[in-house]
Ligand SMILES: NC(=O)C1=CN([C@@H]2O[C@H](COP(=O)(O)OP(=O)(O)OC[C@H]3O[C@@H](n4cnc5c(N)ncnc54)[C@H](O)[C@@H]3O)[C@@H](O)[C@H]2O)C=CC1
């Protein structure tokens with residue numbers, strides 16, 4: 015699949031990364047002579063952060079190309095994303111140029127923060143092809159896309175757009191009635207306006223306002239939004255009680271509402287100066303990396319809870335898994351006589367530490383997943399465990415041999431050293447490409463989950479174990495197996 019990105023600034027660069035890292039070919043047009051450098055830097059950030067959100071590998075990256083004209087960039091594109099500056103005249107010119115050259119069946123999405131689709135479609139030769147697909151910065155990490163059509167937008171285009179966005183791991187929120195600034199920016203503008211007043215009136219600095227958000231309701235909003243949060247705030251009586259209690263406060267002079275402070279030179283200098291004092295010690299790229307690390311950590315925490323944006327990550331993993339061949343049982347393995355592939359994933363940003371590489375506890379995390387996968391291949395899967403049998407790890411030895419950085423694609427291959435009765439002795443080798451990063455030697459015992467005591471495995475598991483043991487019997491003992499701490503390497 016091919017995407018054309020028209021305008022590769024903050025948002026277009028983020029779209030380029032989202033498509034590219036999900037396996038799409040990406041063709042970019044942007045007249046800025048610095049565009050390639052800027053997009054390259056956005057891509058670097060995306061490569062270290064996005065792949066680690068998935069517990070399975072993303073597809074292989076697509077091909078990236080830069081083009082001198084819109085006409086050339088849109089050739090063969092299935093999706094065209096317009097992300098040029100927020101000016102209606104500029105956007106109209108771009109739509110005219112791209113519709114003169116693109117496939118009439120392609121989806122044309124606009125990143126506009128504020129214009130309605132019917133405004134974008136004025137003068138277009140095929141208005142039905144155009145819709146708003148408004149993303150959030152950074153586009154490669156945040157899943158929300160507000161998808162807005164007008165009465166002239168084809169329902170087929172809307173349906174295809176939704177489908178493609180889901181395949182990209184995004185959350186298309188179909189806004190059914192067009193309105194300036196859609197949904198999210200309407201809310202953000204209210205907060206932004208109030209914040210400007212608080213600074214202008216000398217009530218708070220930019221830093222104090224940011225602290226009021228990030229130490230409190232900002233964290234809350236990431237997981238439940240506004241209404242669900244307020245429902246809980248109503249106590250056992252819920253939303254009705256909340257409204258009875260706080261409805262009347264809406265009449266108090268808490269908000270300036272639609273009044274916007276004028277951007278005088280003094281106000282602009284005041285805000286820019288406070289912002290420099292607050293954050294000027296970091297470059298924008300540093301701030302982006304800090305932001306990305308925080309976002310990845312929060313989204314992975316939500317993934318653990320299978321909630322909100324985290325539930326979406328699980329759904330995307332399931333889609334990615336469906337596109338790969340994962341053997342269900344030992345009998346399906348192409349070659350059980352070789353160490354078995356038990357893990358293939360990218361290193362998530364929140365697995366790295368102050369030394370700038372994967373931190374030690376995460377090696378155990380990765381080897382634990384590899385062991386789980388090995389157990390699954392034996393038939394010790396969720397059903398087997400629910401029926402009362404499982405394995406407990408009783409001893410572990412990890413050797414750290416080389417570094418892995420955020421975003422690196424790691425694989426684990428597993429050799430069975432002993433699989434006899436209740437005993438299971440595994441040797442995991444972790445690689446980035448051909449580079450051996452670490453080994454993990456683990457001894458496990460089969461247990462009866464009711465008595466919590468060692469027990470013989472079920473017949474199917476014992477047979478699968480025996481099959482691998484026989485197939486791998488001729489493999490040489492891996493270097494480092496049985497090694498004691500401090501032995502020469
Ligand atoms: N920055 C933000 O937080 C968000 C912006 N948006 C929307 O995305 C769009 C782009 O905004 P940004 O990326 O922030 O702006 P930007 O200024 O970072 O990027 C705009 C890019 O368009 C290029 N450009 C200018 N004229 C062009 C033309 N005729 N053809 C192709 N490229 C052209 C510029 O060289 C520049 O690289 C706007 O509609 C904006 O409302 C949407 C979500 C968030």
Ligand SMILES: C[N+](C)(C)CC(=O)CC(=O)[O-]
Nearest residue numbers: 126127149150151199202
């Ligand atoms: C400031 N903005 C209106 C351009 C913001 C957006 O449109 C969305 C975002 O990422 O906050």
